[in-house]
Amino acid sequence: MSRKTKIAVVGLGKMGLSHFSIVNAHPDVDCVACDATGFLIDVLGKNLPNTLYKSYDKMLAEETLDAVVIATPSRHHASMVRAALERGIHVFCEKPFCLDWREGDALASLAEEKGLIGQVGYHYRYVGAFKEMQKVLASGALGDIHHILAEAYGPVVLRPKRQTWRTQKAEGGGCLYDYAAHPLNLLNWVFGTPERVSGSHLNSIFSAGTDDEVLSTLKFPGGQLAQLSVNWSDESHRKMSTKISLIGTNGRMNVDRQECQIYLRKASDALPDYGAGWSVRYTTDLTEDPWFYLRGEEYSAQIADFVEAVAAGETRARENDFRSAAMTDQTIAMIVDDAGNPGTASVTPAPAVVAGKTEGGRGWRSLFGR
C-alpha cells in the first residue's frame, strides 16, 4: 500500500478549521495543523491525535510534508507560500492570493520552475452551476458576449465592529478582497484579465478601515463589458450570494450557486443539451457528491483535486493555479488604482436649488446620499 499524503493545514480560523476538517477526513491523507494562537491548539491538542504546532517554521523544520494548506490572513500568504515552495512542498492557499499581484506572479513562476502544485481556494469554480457557465461560454452557443453583470451580496458587516484583520485594508480585509474577488475570479476564468477598469468606487458603509461595497466597470480584451456590483453589508441575503448574468448575440445566461438559467435565441449544435428558449439546470444535477461534505460540495471538491494531484505526482494545479489567482489579484489592484484616481468626466455638484431653497433643503445629497 502506498504511503498517505502528508498535509499541514496552517491557520485555524473559520476557513482554516473547515479545511482542517475536510483534509483530515480524506482517507488518503495524514494531517497535521498549525495555528499561532494558543487557545485552539490547547483545546485540540488535548482531544486529537494529530500533531499540532504553534510555529510554522518549526513545523516546516520538523515535518516531512508533501503539501500545506494555508488559511492565514492574506498578508502572511506570500512569505508562507514561498517558504513552502522553497522546501519543495506543494501549496494550496486561501484567496485572495497575494496583496501585491507581482508577488503572486513571482510565486507562480517559482512553483512552475520547481514543478510544484500551487492552487488557490476560489471554490466558486467548483460549484456545479458556475462550471456549467464555463462550459456553455466555451461552446460559443451564446454568440458574442457583450454585456455582463457580476454581483455578490451578503451580510458580513452590518454595524460598526471590532477591528480584525478582515477590517484592515493593509491585511487583505474588506469587501473587495473578500467578496468581490470571487465574481472577479469567475470573470477572469472565462474572459482573462481586463484591459481597462473604470468608474470604480470603494465605499465604506460601517467599516472604518476598509470598504463595504464595490462598484466598477471592466472591459475585457474580447470587447466584453462587465459591471461589478458587490456589497457585504446587505442583510437581505442570508449568506453570500454570487450571481453572473451575461448577454450575448444568441441569448442570455443567469448563473448563481443554485441554478443556471439559459435563454438561446436559436438552438446551437455546440450545445446539444439546450434547446431554443429558456432552459434551467440545477446545481443538484450538475454536482457530484464528494467523499465528505462540509458547508458545500465545492469545498471538498477543490481539496480533492489538490490531494489527488499531489498524490499522483502532478506538477500543475488542475484548477485555480497561482497564475490565475495572480490575475485576480491584478484585477483587484486595477480597481483599487481606478478608485483612487477617479476619471476626469465628473462635475462638481452645484449647491442644490430646489424650489428656491439652497443647501439644507431636500437637495440631491439628502435625497440620494447617506
Add this chain to the structure above:
Amino acid sequence: MDRLLFGDNQFFGINHMSEEKARAQAMRFQSTDAIMAVLDAAYDAGIRTFMCTTHDRISEICEIVRNNPDRYPDFVFYPCMPYAHKYANAVTDLGMLGAITNFMPEDGFLRTALSGGKALAGRDIEGIAKVLIDAEMKMFRGLNTPVVFMQNVFTDLLLGMGYTRALKVFHDHVKEKYGAEPAFITMNMPMLFEALTKEGIENPIICSNINKIGFRMSGGHERYLETLRTGKLRAIAMSVYASGAIPPEEAIEWISELPNVQSIVFGASSRGNIVNTRDLVEKYMGAVGTSQAAQ
C-alpha cells in the same frame, strides 16, 4: 419518534433549488403568524413534531405553544443546535475566544475563567460546551423536547476533525440534564455512524439525506444503504424528494422499503403539500404519529 416530522427550512429562506424561491418564502414568512398558520395546518393534519433550529424566531413559536396548551396538547419540539449562523457571525465579529465568552452567562464561573486565562479555559472545554447547550435549550423551557439534535454543520465539522469526543459530550449532557434522546444531523451518515459506534454510542438517532437519486449522500449512495442494512441505528430521512427532483410517491415508496428508517422529516409551505406527504407516508409506512392523535 413519530413517522413524519415537520422541518423549518422553508420558514427561513433556505431552498436548495432556487434563490428566488428562497426569497419568496422569506418574504411570506416574515411574520410569525404566517409560520404559525402553516404549523397549525401540519398539526391539524396529525403531524405533531416540529424539528427546528434554535433561531431567534423559533422562541416566538415556543411562546405561542407554551401559552396555548389547550390548542397544542401534543406539540413536540425537536431542537437542532447550534444555530450555526449565530456563532459563525460572532466568531467573525469577536474572534474565537470572544465569541465563546459572549455566549457564556454573565456571572458564571466559566466566563470568569475565560476572561481570566486561556489555559484554564482550554482545560474545561466540556464545561463550556454544556453551558452553550443549556443556553440553546432555554427557549424550550416547559415544552416537550424528547429528542435534541446537533446540527449538521457542527456535527460534520467535529466529525472531519476527528473530534468525536465532543459528540459524546453532547450525547451525555442531553441525556443526563434533559432526559432527552441525543441525535445528530449529518451530510456524512456512514462515516458518522462509525464514529459514534467507536465512541460507544449505541443505536444512535441519525438524520441525513436519504433519497432515491443519492442527492447529497456523501460517501456514496451504496454505503448509505449498506449502513442502513447492516448497522443498528434509528435513521431519519431528510431531502427525500431531493429538492423536487423525485416525484413524491416514488420517493416515499422507495424510502418505505429501507430498513432502519424510522422517520421522514419534510418541509412544506401549503396545506395541500402537507396533506399529500402525510397521505403518502400513511399509505406506504403507516400512521404518521406514534400517538393516537394522527387522523
